[in-house]
Amino acid sequence: MDAISTPKRYDLDDDGVVVIIGSGAGGGTLAHELTRRGVEVVLMEAGKHLTAEDFVNDEWGGYEMLSWLDKRTASGSWRVAKDHPEAPSWHCQVVGGTTTHWSGCCYRLIADEMRARSVYGEIPGTSLIDWPITLEELEPYYDLAETKMGVTGTNGLPPLPPNNNFKVMYWGASRLGFDVSTGRHAINSVDYDGRPATIQDGFTITGDKTGSRWSTLNVEIPRALATGKLDLRPQSRAVQVEHDAAGKASGVVYVDGNGVRQRQKARAVVLAGNCVESPRLLLHSASGRFPNGLANGWGHVGRHYLRHVIQTVWSVFDKPVNMHRGEIMTGLVRDFVRHDPARGFAGGYYVELNSMGLPTTAAFLEPGWWGRDFVSVIEQYSHMAGMLLSGEDMPQPGNRVTLTDELDAFGVPVANIHYDDHPNDLRLRSHGYKTMTAIHKAAGAKRIIEAPAYPASHNLGSNRMAARAEDGVLDGNGRAHEMRNLFVADGSSFATGGACNPTLTIVALAIRQADFIAGQMAKGEL
Numbered sequence: 001m002d003a004i005s006t007p008k009r010y011d012l013d014d015d016g017v018v019v020i021i022g023s024g025a026g027g028g029t030l031a032h033e034l035t036r037r038g039v040e041v042v043l044m045e046a047g048k049h050l051t052a053e054d055f056v057n058d059e060w061g062g063y064e065m066l067s068w069l070d071k072r073t074a075s076g077s078w079r080v081a082k083d084h085p086e087a088p089s090w091h092c093q094v095v096g097g098t099t100t101h102w103s104g105c106c107y108r109l110i111a112d113e114m115r116a117r118s119v120y121g122e123i124p125g126t127s128l129i130d131w132p133i134t135l136e137e138l139e140p141y142y143d144l145a146e147t148k149m150g151v152t153g154t155n156g157l158p159p160l161p162p163n164n165n166f167k168v169m170y171w172g173a174s175r176l177g178f179d180v181s182t183g184r185h186a187i188n189s190v191d192y193d194g195r196p197a198t199i200q201d202g203f204t205i206t207g208d209k210t211g212s213r214w215s216t217l218n219v220e221i222p223r224a225l226a227t228g229k230l231d232l233r234p235q236s237r238a239v240q241v242e243h244d245a246a247g248k249a250s251g252v253v254y255v256d257g258n259g260v261r262q263r264q265k266a267r268a269v270v271l272a273g274n275c276v277e278s279p280r281l282l283l284h285s286a287s288g289r290f291p292n293g294l295a296n297g298w299g300h301v302g303r304h305y306l307r308h309v310i311q312t313v314w315s316v317f318d319k320p321v322n323m324h325r326g327e328i329m330t331g332l333v334r335d336f337v338r339h340d341p342a343r344g345f346a347g348g349y350y351v352e353l354n355s356m357g358l359p360t361t362a363a364f365l366e367p368g369w370w371g372r373d374f375v376s377v378i379e380q381y382s383h384m385a386g387m388l389l390s391g392e393d394m395p396q397p398g399n400r401v402t403l404t405d406e407l408d409a410f411g412v413p414v415a416n417i418h419y420d421d422h423p424n425d426l427r428l429r430s431h432g433y434k435t436m437t438a439i440h441k442a443a444g445a446k447r448i449i450e451a452p453a454y455p456a457s458h459n460l461g462s463n464r465m466a467a468r469a470e471d472g473v474l475d476g477n478g479r480a481h482e483m484r485n486l487f488v489a490d491g492s493s494f495a496t497g498g499a500c501n502p503t504l505t506i507v508a509l510a511i512r513q514a515d516f517i518a519g520q521m522a523k524g525e526l
């Protein structure tokens, strides 16, 4: 479906509006939270405005419909650069962003993770810092985020039920004495907030035709539109953020759905294009006054890129598991999330349930693997079970998003993502593999495959928050240290990554940022 027209339209010369670039977890939430506080918002989104009817219950079809498929390049020692050199990160280009294609796991950062530098100490080669805000400051916003997202296990909402894949995990993990549960998800276990309970068809992740899973497409954006304050502009690709003579952000140049270059004035600009596109835009918006890109006086834009240590283990069992049935990530072992130097690495990890359909399992199991041995595994798909490791990776200044010499169709340089594994990441990874292998062994696995990472789905840190401008791009409210009406509302703002899936934190930060922006506007300071 093409762009759905929106009743509200602000004038291109209206410099009273807040322009948000990107309608995913951060941008879509912020748009709703600002408009409900009376702020006028233009929400630009590169992708189309699809509806539930457009979505398809087909893994590859859904991927192609929703994903950001524009070219990128990759370098560094991470295996992703070899296996997926033109698609190193995985996210969406559609109204609702990557909340249209996610598994709904919702966990909070823990206090130590937000004080990583103080707790873990100095680790050579890393650029660890503490967050400029504490867990205590974030907790009320986590509460609000869990309520709006309908997170199971909070607000009296029951957990999602176990599926067969979970039963395998549970059997192994409980024999080893681990703390195992189905976990917490922004997927309705019962009817909630006008949305139905999941029908457990295994397709909630791609699009979600039923609307049982929270997304900004089905919750935040319709509510923002209902305020009458939101001008939603799908198929509008921001290509540059402009500033005035005083060095304040003054507007955004974008290419509309007809390919026409437009210029929207703004009172404030918020980047929420995700961890690759937001730094890309800041770097590409370089000017005579800001020759290294906007908000980049200290050279941090694009650096300290994080993607979590994400690995999977797939095992074959005697009896059928049919892991594709039910919600795909309803399992959690949380014994290893706390920092414990005795393990030989800093930070921690979660073990989560994971399953994929047959096509994706075949593609990601071991790219390049073929022949009789490969077939002997993949033909036992119905007997396979899976788990995923989500662990904290170490920030490093050289892990970064940069611009290449190649231009895309909009005249913007293609982004390169460089990532070298830190020795700490590798130690955490091998510990996590051992844990997952032990769980499946304890459950009776016949064969266990430690699979490599697939394209990064938790992209964080490339415009990080830091107490001091010398250490990062943003302050604790997600505002650029160097440009007081420029903000970032997506995963790139994370100071460090912690171990948990990031969306709940992105949403909590966006609600907190809405309080700040609306407060500044009310005081006439923005």
Ligand SMILES: Cc1cc2nc3c(=O)[nH]c(=O)nc-3n(C[C@H](O)[C@H](O)[C@H](O)COP(=O)(O)OP(=O)(O)OC[C@H]3O[C@@H](n4cnc5c(N)ncnc54)[C@H](O)[C@@H]3O)c2cc1C
Residues within 6 Å of the ligand: 021, 022, 023, 024, 025, 026, 027, 044, 045, 046, 047, 090, 091, 092, 093, 094, 095, 096, 097, 098, 099, 101, 102, 103, 104, 105, 106, 236, 237, 238, 239, 272, 273, 274, 275, 277, 278, 281, 329, 457, 458, 459, 489, 490, 491, 492, 500, 501, 502, 503, 504, 506
């Ligand atoms: C398969 C998969 C499963 C996942 N499962 C989980 C999970 O279970 N739990 C969890 O916490 N997280 C999960 N994630 C990660 C989560 O979806 C992302 O971390 C989160 O959506 C990121 O939010 P964001 O606001 O940073 O960006 P996004 O949600 O990616 O939104 C960015 C938006 O900005 C738009 N945009 C970018 N550049 C421009 C531009 N120049 N002009 C206009 N628009 C632009 C994009 O088109 C996009 O719509 C998953 C991700 C994937 C891919």
